[in-house]
Structures are given as structure tokens and as C-alpha cells.
Amino acid sequence: MSVKDVASSGLNEIPGEFRASWQVKKASASNSNGQSIPIIDLAGLHGENRSLIIEQIKTASEEWGFFQVVNHGISPQLLDETFQASRKFFELPDLEERLKKYSIYSDKEMSQVAKMESETIKYPSNWRDNMVLNYAPNLDTQKWPTEPPNFIEVNLKYNQALYHLKKELLDALSESLGLQTSLLNDVLGEGQTTNMIYYPPCPEPSYAFGVKPHSDPNSITILIQDEVGGLEVHDKHGEWVQVKPTPNAFIVNVGDQLEIFSNGKYKSVEHRVVPNHDKVRLSIGSFIAPGFTTHVKPPPELTAKQGQLYNGCIYFDYILKFFVTDLKFNKGFNKLNICCTGCFKQNNPSF
Numbered sequence: 001m002s003v004k005d006v007a008s009s010g011l012n013e014i015p016g017e018f019r020a021s022w023q024v025k026k027a028s029a030s031n032s033n034g035q036s037i038p039i040i041d042l043a044g045l046h047g048e049n050r051s052l053i054i055e056q057i058k059t060a061s062e063e064w065g066f067f068q069v070v071n072h073g074i075s076p077q078l079l080d081e082t083f084q085a086s087r088k089f090f091e092l093p094d095l096e097e098r099l100k101k102y103s104i105y106s107d108k109e110m111s112q113v114a115k116m117e118s119e120t121i122k123y124p125s126n127w128r129d130n131m132v133l134n135y136a137p138n139l140d141t142q143k144w145p146t147e148p149p150n151f152i153e154v155n156l157k158y159n160q161a162l163y164h165l166k167k168e169l170l171d172a173l174s175e176s177l178g179l180q181t182s183l184l185n186d187v188l189g190e191g192q193t194t195n196m197i198y199y200p201p202c203p204e205p206s207y208a209f210g211v212k213p214h215s216d217p218n219s220i221t222i223l224i225q226d227e228v229g230g231l232e233v234h235d236k237h238g239e240w241v242q243v244k245p246t247p248n249a250f251i252v253n254v255g256d257q258l259e260i261f262s263n264g265k266y267k268s269v270e271h272r273v274v275p276n277h278d279k280v281r282l283s284i285g286s287f288i289a290p291g292f293t294t295h296v297k298p299p300p301e302l303t304a305k306q307g308q309l310y311n312g313c314i315y316f317d318y319i320l321k322f323f324v325t326d327l328k329f330n331k332g333f334n335k336l337n338i339c340c341t342g343c344f345k346q347n348n349p350s351f
């Protein structure tokens, strides 16, 4: 059953499958020092504001691993249309069947991973439904939902716009690390997978997770949320801080591959989603990732001072470890020792 169907069956309590054994306290939008997730205005990124904006991106990435961007060049109208198409998709009848049909893992490799995931991970389930659209490098709109009728058209436009924005962001991040402008996009920017998420209202929001605490395994994530809120970030003092819903803003966060590539200068921080008692929440997150065969390791420019703090890693090996082991929820996650080229495949010959 879809989580939406569970939620709309008139329960007063959440079923055990979704229940956390501890209470989750909802966070506010600033920490006890009064600090909140930075909002960066990208207007003038290609003019005289560039160095100032890059400095802000650098500070936000070092201090938080998360920031929001406004004036990013994607029209509010396109954002609106994309949210509407997503909402309509989740509100069509027979959602469960549709989610199965448009399998969340449409790549061959990823379906193997999904199988192992379901066999090995025993955590309370996320209080959400989601559907993934692969955009790059393998665009195959035949696997995208055909209803509502404008779904493919709108999501193609959205993903094209996002693909442009991710290059702008990776270029700026590259410069913020003192690297040649296109280096990050070349190494970390090949893949784009867009995750549409529907969080139904939850009868006991303080005992459930929309998404459990995790860090993102990819390069960077570019996400848009509606006005409901619920995304929380674990800050460097150990406090949870809410990402304040900001109209038409994108949330950008550092993923594990950028942490590795930056030799730990930028951290991929834990975040979670707390459900809402009364309202549906929608978010659309685009995971930007290296190609599966890309070897991600810090470049010499970033290891001169401190040495290489992170081992190199083939992205596919990393993803397998992420899904198959406790890595997914950071248990025993020693990022310094995480990878040795090919070791996962050697230990798991069936892959």
C-alpha cells in the first residue's frame, strides 16, 4: 500500500512499521546562537557580484553544508507547474500501482541494489511516497508517467532548467574551492535523478520520520520544497535546524562525493524530514551525481597542505555500500576509510 493510502485510511496511530521508538522534537529555523541556514542571492552571478557570491557559497558550505538560493533564473511559473504536475500524479487513483509501474529504480544496476536494500535494512519506513525520474546520463521518458497528461512535458522542462542550474552551482563551488571552474561539473556532475516526494499528513508526527536522518551519497542535491516545511539539518553544534520554507528558493546541499572530492573541506551533513499533522508536503529533489564508473578522489590542489584525507572511490562501489550496509544511516560510517577501489565488487562477486 502507498503511504498516502495508509494515511487516508483514518488512523489515529501510525502503524508499527513506521513508528520510531523515541520522540522526535520538531526544530525551529535557527539554532541557539540565533543562526539559520544561509540564503544566497544569485543575482549578478555573472557580473560584478560573482566573487562575493562565491565567498558566500564557500562560507555556507564550510559552516553548514546547506544553503538556499534565490534569483537562480528558473521561473516561478515553471516551479508552480512542476509542483502541480507532481501533486496531480500522487493524487491520481491507484497510486500504489503507478509507483510499482514507474519503478523507483529503473536502471538495471539500481534494481539489484534495491533488492539487496530490502533484504538487509530493517528500519522503520519513511512516512512518504516517492517516484524517481532519471534524467541524465540516461534519459528515457518512456519510463516516466504519462498522467497527468502534461507530466512529461513539464518535467522535461524542469529537468533541463535544473541541469543548467547544477552547472552554475558546480562551477561556483569549484571556484569556491580554488579549482578550475569546470572541474567539479566534469567529475561530479554527470548524473541527474529527480525524486518527487509526497509526504501525507501524519497522525503522530513526533513518532515518525518523513525521511530518517541520513546524508546524501551523491555530489550535491538541489531541492525545492513547498510552504509546509519539515526538512531539518544537523548543524555543527549538534542541533537540528529547520530549513525555512522560502518562496521559489532552491535548497542546495553538499553530498558525500563532494565531501570526498573536497578532501573534507565541505561536509555532507545529516538531515531528516519531520512529517506534518495536518498538511500534505511536497518536495522535489534532484540528485546530482558522478557517473557510476567515475573514480572520485581529492585532486592534488586540495591535498597539498593536509595530505589526502579520503581514499579514492568508484562511485558505483560507494552507492552499493551506501544502500547495502548501515552506511545509509551513518552507523559506523567512517568516511575516511570508506573506499578502496573495487573492494565491494571483489567481496560480492555476484555483482
Ligand SMILES: O=C(O)CCC(=O)C(=O)O
Binding pocket: 195, 197, 211, 216, 223, 225, 230, 231, 271, 272, 273, 283, 285
Ligand atoms: O524532502 C526533503 O525536504 C528532503 C528529502 C531528502 O533528504 C532526500 O530525499 O534525500
Ligand SMILES: [Fe+2]
Binding pocket: 214, 215, 216, 221, 271
Ligand atoms: Fe537527503
